[in-house]
Structures are given as structure tokens and as C-alpha cells.
Amino acid sequence: MIETLSEQRCHGGIQGFYRHQSAYCGSMRFAVYQPPQAGHGPCPVLYFLAGLTCTEETATIKAGAQRLAAELGLVLVMPDTSPRQTGIDGATGDWEFGEGAGFYVDATLAPWSARFQMHSYIALELPALIAAHFPVDASRSGIFGHSMGGHGALTVALKHPRQYRSVSAFAPIVASSQVPWGRKAFPRYLGTDENAWAAYDACELVRQQTLPGTILIDQGEADQFLEAQLKPELFDQACAEAGQSLLLRRHVGYDHGYYFIASFIDDHLRHHAKALGCA
């Protein structure tokens, strides 16, 4: 059961916003763009995971992805980044933890474990929901994301290596168990045993499991979080050691925001379209 919040014509297709009751996270919102081709049959589907403080609206409004998705015949799914209105004490008021900052993990510690199950939500529940309600060919799925959502895209794909044919990220957190954002959030979601953190660290995961195809990562050189939080060189190193094909592009002058994403979103859509067999 999904509730339609709004649907608007966009580039010949439909940009919609929806709400449903998740078994993992409670009431959740997500956005779906259906290209014109979806009116004639199932289309490949591409999931975008947004970053800290963002919602299902952020990339939908700011990334400008619908134009080329309409041309390529790609369904875009943009979920919210975390559970909302959880009522958990301490879940709001800190942009780096709690609501808006779920870090795409399945929390194991109370009280967070009751609602903060974003990994299972993204990897298991949402794809089934999308397949049941939208004209998608789930055998042709890709995933990408930004910052915390880039971490989400990489870790979800690496933990479910047969589920996505293509993966990419903008300015992702690649070594979540090593950087301040992860080291602040993971103890509360996952406990203080750092071994549990490795299951949500892209650098650790790629050493255990590589993916077919090339992972595309774009990174701005003027990104204010580059040195302390993102450290793409660690993933570059891990991929090299693991034999994972990676295309890491560094762009002079670009920062962490959506003008950066909008500047390179077309390259990402084409990267996925190629792997997903779009026309």
C-alpha cells in the first residue's frame, strides 16, 4: 500500500512523491520519476541515496536528473535518508546523528534499533515495493548517492553484489569507520565494537567482495569535507588491492553541494544506462 502525495508531469514523464508504512522504519516517503518509456513497459531503475540533512525532495528538485532519465528511459527512485518523527529522545537536533543521519545502517542498539533500519529498507523493502507498484525491470537496477548516500550506495551494493548492475557516487564517505562522521554515529547505532562497523565501511567491504563493472566516483577538489571525512584515496587504495575497477575523477573548484552534482549527473546516468542496457 502506498499513498500518492503528488504527481506532476515532468519531461514527458511523471515526477511523483509517495508515502508508505515501512516494516523497518515506520512511515517513509520517497520520490519516483517515471520516464515517458514507462508508459509502454518496464524500465530499468536507478536508486539515488541522498546525504546528511537531505530528504526525498533534495535531489529530486536540485540534481536535474529527470531530463536525461527521460531520454534514456530510466526510472529514478529517490528515498528519504532516514526514519522521521521517530519520537526517540535525541533523534533530532543534531545534523550528524539521528533523523536525517541514518547512515544507511541497521542499528543494533536500543533505542535506535526500533526504527533506524535503513540498510534493510533500501536493500530489501524498497526494491520490492517499487517492483510491485511501478513499471520497473528490477533485474536491471543501479544505485548511486551523495556523501552519506554515496556511502549508502557503495555499502548496499557491496553487501548485495548481485542486486545492482551499476554503482556510482558523488563525494562519498568511503571509510566510515575511520572518519569523524562514522566514529560519532556508529557507536550509538552499532555499539563500541569496531568489528561491527566494518560491515558498513566501503573500504572494508570491497576487500571481501568486488563488484562486476567499474564503480564511478566524482569528487570535488574544493569540497569542504574532502580531507577530514571523505578521503577517496583510501577507497582508491582498497579497490586497487582488491582488484575492483574504479574510475575516480577529481574536479578542480567543485564543492560538496548540488551544483557539483548537477554538473556531473548526466555522466552518472550514462554510466548506469550503459550497464543497465538502456537504448
Place this chain on the structure above:
Amino acid sequence: MIETLSEQRCHGGIQGFYRHQSAYCGSMRFAVYQPPQAGHGPCPVLYFLAGLTCTEETATIKAGAQRLAAELGLVLVMPDTSPRQTGIDGATGDWEFGEGAGFYVDATLAPWSARFQMHSYIALELPALIAAHFPVDASRSGIFGHSMGGHGALTVALKHPRQYRSVSAFAPIVASSQVPWGRKAFPRYLGTDENAWAAYDACELVRQQTLPGTILIDQGEADQFLEAQLKPELFDQACAEAGQSLLLRRHVGYDHGYYFIASFIDDHLRHHAKALGCA
């Protein structure tokens, strides 16, 4: 003197937000996108006027215009839609009047006349400011807008027929003195003598002054304001009577929002680029 609020790399150019002290309106904000070509010499410049409730951020974030502007070498200027923080009693709290609803007129009645001088701001002050601070070729200027801003683009261009080489609009108010929005705002800005309103009514203006070239207008058929407020058929009729070339396109299923604008923004940029002699 302009104050730089932010500048971010975008599609190889610079998306900036700025503030200055306007002689007409007080402290005003505006956005400028400089395409990569602006680093090598003056570029043609295209002004976008936004609608009710909007600011300089709205189209900058939502329209996705920078991608093709970067390709065509067009500078984009997106000003705020009205004076702000005017302190005038009654200037806030009504989305159809006052701040955010300046209707691009020079108010003649107190207290509005002290700050609500958007027509002169857009037509006179802003172009001079842009020419002084950004690499533009002001002899190649175009103007477009949305809704109230479509009204602004049409009326500013028709009142200054040599200033812009190209004009277009999304879902514009074309008969402001006849429709509820205008009939509500104009008495307070301009007085109850309806003769004064004609100076800001596109249908009236085009009967006195036609423009070279074709005016492009896109209108969604599912626009919630189409029948009561927009009435493009009145402008179609006025242009036919006046001998003004008009391309009015009606699009099934599209509403009044920015997904509509984003869907056709490229057509508008190409319309202007052709008239402005872009490469």
C-alpha cells in the same frame, strides 16, 4: 558596490549569489550564472524573472538552466522578485501582495511607492549593475520569466523595446488589469484609476508597441491558474491584432510548477540564444 554572498562552481562556470543596495528597492539579492565562456570575454545575458512567493534562489535551484547556458555561453541573471524587509505595514503575510508579490511595477501610492519600484529596478538599475560587474555584452540581452515574472518579462520588454533582443515566458500573467491577481494588487500599488494599470498590462502594451522577433510562450494545460489568472488566449488575440509574432505552445498534463519549467527551459534558452547570436 555588490557583496558576494556565495560563489560555487557549476557546469564549468560560476553560480553566484550577490547583494547590493538598490536606489529603487533598498537591499536586494540576485543570482548570476557565469558560463565557462565568460572567462574569455563578454557573453550575452539573459534575465529570468520569477513568480509570486519566489526569490532569486527558486529558478537558480529548480530550473536546471545552467547546463545548457554553459554550453551556449549565456550569462543568466535571476533577481529576487520584490523588495524585502521593507517594514511597511501589510507588506508581509499575503502571498498575492507586498513582499514576494511586487508585480514588477513602479508603485505610485504611499507607502508602497517608497520601495516597490521593481519595474525600474529590473529595466534600468539591474542591467547597469550587471554590466559594471560581470562580463556581459549588454547589447545582447534577453528576458524571460514565469507567471508574475512572465508578466514582468513581457511588460518590461514591451516598455523598453530596444533593450532586449528576445523575450519568452512560462505561464505568464498576460492581462494583469483584467485578472484577479492584478485587480487585487494594482489598486494598492497604482491607485484605482484603471488607466494607470494599462501601463503594466501586456495585452494593452502590445497593442501600442510590437517587438521584433517572435515571443515564445509555454503554457501547461493542467495549470491550476490557467482559466482564472493566465488567459493566454487574450494575449494570442492581442498579438494577432497588433501584428506581433507569437509562438504560444500548450502542453497537455503540465501544471504551474518548476517541473514544467525544467521540462521546457532548454527550448527557451535556445530561443534566446538564436536571437542573441550565441555560437
